[in-house]
Amino acid sequence: MPASIRIPDGFVEELKARVRPSDVIGRKVKLKKQGKEWVGLSPFTNEKSPSFYVNDQKRIFKDFSSGIGGDVIAFVMETERLSFMEAVEKLADEAGMQLPKATPQDEETYDRRKRLYACCEAACAFFEARLRASEGAEARDYLEGRGLGAAAWARHRLGYAPDDWRKTIDHLKAESFGMQEIIDAGLAVVKEGGGDPYDRFRGRVIFPITDVRGQVIAFGGRGLQPDAKPKYLNSNDTELFHKGRVLYRYKDAREAFGSTDEGGLIVTEGYMDAIAMAEAGIGHAVAPLGTALTEDQLGLLWRAGPEPVLCFDGDAAGLRAAYRSIERALPHLQPERTLFFCLLSGGMDPDDLIRQSGPEAMKQALANSVPLIEVLWRRERDAEPLDTPERQAGLEARLMQAAATIQHAGVRAAYERELKSRKNDHLWQMRRRARGGAGRPDMPTKGAHQTSAPAKTRGLGLLVRAIDSPHLIDVGFETLSMAVFLDEDVATLRDVIISWPDAGAGVDRSVIATHLHELGKMRAADLLNSYPATAVIAPDGAEEREWLVALEQYVARDDPGAQITGARDEVTASPENWRRRRHEVAEREARVARLNEAAEQTDQD
Known part of the structure; x- marks a missing residue:
């Protein structure tokens, strides 16, 4: 690396915060997830049993x-025999971070930023002292009323900005900071049209905002x-601070997260909620800074852990915030990168719940968090009534439109399958309720087609034909999803088929049988293996239509005409058998219609 390149202050910590160790190390070591860690064979020795561990939360390997x-x-450095500077340059390039050359302008920037950091730190210490002074009495009363005592003030470096137009400015000037530095640090406001600058924060409880290294930046x-307007006020964007790129308590939360078994950080809606969580023993809580989550903030969350939990009030505003987060996150979903949601009931926020019911109630609410796909499904399901075919088609269109925004092909396909399955199940349940069906979900309702074929094989032939002619899975997906098979193992085989990745493009009996064995479904695997090979059914032909019938x-169903009495053959015996049975159904329906007409004529006479 050329000697003219200098690492700016804080660059290395920012780089390590942006890079997930398992991603970099996984390119050289085959890693397998084991709890919160990744495990693999050592790249440095010829070991046979894995003893190489990577922890993304702690950002280390061992x-x-x-x-x-x-x-x-x-x-x-160790695996590529690079110097420290060369390794930093390589990782910075991969992370999209530019390592500047030490020009005179860069030296000036470095010195200026160092002064801004110092100015923010001096202001933070000043605000902390004012909270404990006589003028901070009202702020102390407020914090104590929220359950926060002096120890909590110190832990979170809470402070108070005096209700004065220039007191903070005067203090910082006395600490040798110039007026322009105070303005550039976001601590003073310049009047429009001229005039002396004045303090940005006046008569407010102060929450310091830190960067990934824990340095105060806003x-x-x-x-x-x-009547305070606005109720919450943040620093303006500065050279050090951009509110869409920072999360409140991020460094502290990430450190606390490293000692938990959770899947990710917890995101609350405000400072007080994040602090209340931390004081309740849930230290891995953060908060955005008054805006909806941005892509940069999502990136920070996923660098800490794969499954962050977004905690919102369960009211209309909280749901809107959850929906905005879904729209922001969908394009970026990947394996090991998703969101969960904790929607609190009763319009309460985490601070309310903890003060009213205690930390355990909050922990239980978090334990009941639901995945992103569940909130997405509820949103689209409840968007409008589903009482017409057009509205039902609209539901599917909305679901598929949302899934289409996911860039990762595998995750997108998984979402499409799951959302279609949920839609099919929901519409089936609606039809059952409309018909007055009250039987067990795994049992046919009164009037469902019955035959005398042995229960252990009823429907098996249809499923095997779908495996041997996989385009049938796509053609009959909705009907397969709604079908009721009395035998548990036949039903299990159906469930595996409709959830199999890209099943319509081709499935293999032996692979499915192996999967069934892994699930412990030995009989289901034996039924599949022992069933004779079936002839391939051509697309769009008569046999395909007969299979669907x-x-x-x-x-x-409750249609008595669908029940054929006296049928003694296996329902999947042959296409000819089905043609005969459909003919019997048609004849019976015609007889019923003629009898009804005769009865109506008699009544009229």
Whole structure:
């Protein structure tokens, strides 16, 4: 690396915060997820049993066979024989971070930023002192009323900005900071049209905002007066601070998260909620800064853990916030990168719930968090009534439109399958309720087609034909989803078929049988393996239509005409058998119609 390149202050910590160790190390070591860690064979020894561990939360690796360990930079240095500077440059390039050359302008920028950091730190110490002074009495009363005592003030470096137009400015000037530095740090406001600058924060409880290294870069202020406008005020964007790229408590939360078994950080709606969580022993809570989550903030969350939980009030405003987060996150979903949602009931926020019912109630609510796909499904399902075919088609269109925004092909396909399955199940349940069906979900309702074929094989032939002619799975997907099979193992085989990735493009009996064995469904696997090979059914032909007709007999219904008495053959015996049975159904329906007409004529006479 050329000697003219200099690492700016804080660059390395920012780089390590942006890079997930398992992503970098996984390119050289085959890693397998084991709890919160990744495990693999050592790249430094010839071990047979894996003793190489990677922890994304702590941002470290450890090889117990060789004793080598460290951060992701150390791994690149060790495996690629690079110097520290070369490893930093390589990782920075991968992370999209530019390592500037040490020009005179860069030296000036470095010195200026260092002064801004110092100015923010001096202001933070000043606000902390004012909270404990006589002028901070009202702020202390407010915090104590929220359950926060002096120890909590110190833990979170809470403070108070005096209700004065220039007191903060005067203090910082006395600390040798110039007026322009105070303005550039976001602590003073310049009047439009000229005039002396004045303090940005006045008469407010102060919450310091830190970067990924824990350095103070900005502030949030909560007004104490009922008519304070706005109620919450953040620093303006500065050279150090961009509100869409920062999360409140991120460094502290990430450190706390490293000692938990959770799947990700918890996102609350405000400072007080995040602090209340931390004080309740849930230290891995963060908060955005008054805006909906941005892509940069989602990136910060996913660098800490794969499954962050977004905690919102369960009211209309909370749901809108959840929906905005879904829209922002969908394009970026990947394996090991999703969201969960904790929607609190009764219009309460985490601070309310903890103060009213205690920390355990909050932990239980978090334990009941639901995945992103569940909130997405509820949103589209409840968007409008589903009482017409057009509205039902609209539901599917909305679901598929949402899934189409997912860039990762595998996750997109999984969402499409799951959302279609949920839609089919929901519409089937609606039809059952409309018909007055009250039987068990796994049992046909009264009037469902019955035959004398042994229950252990009823419907098996239809499913095997779908495996041997996989285009049938796409053609009959909805009917397959709604079909009721009395035998548990036949039903299991159906469930596996409709959830199989890209089933319509081709499935293999042996692969499915192996999967059934892994699920512990030995009998289902034996039924599949022992069934004779079937002839391939051509698309769009008569046999395909007959297969669909046969499958429809397994959809629960109350139509007495669908029940054929005296049938003694296996329902999937042959296409000819089905043609005969459909003819019998048609004749019976015609007889019923003629009898009804005769009865009506008699009544008229």
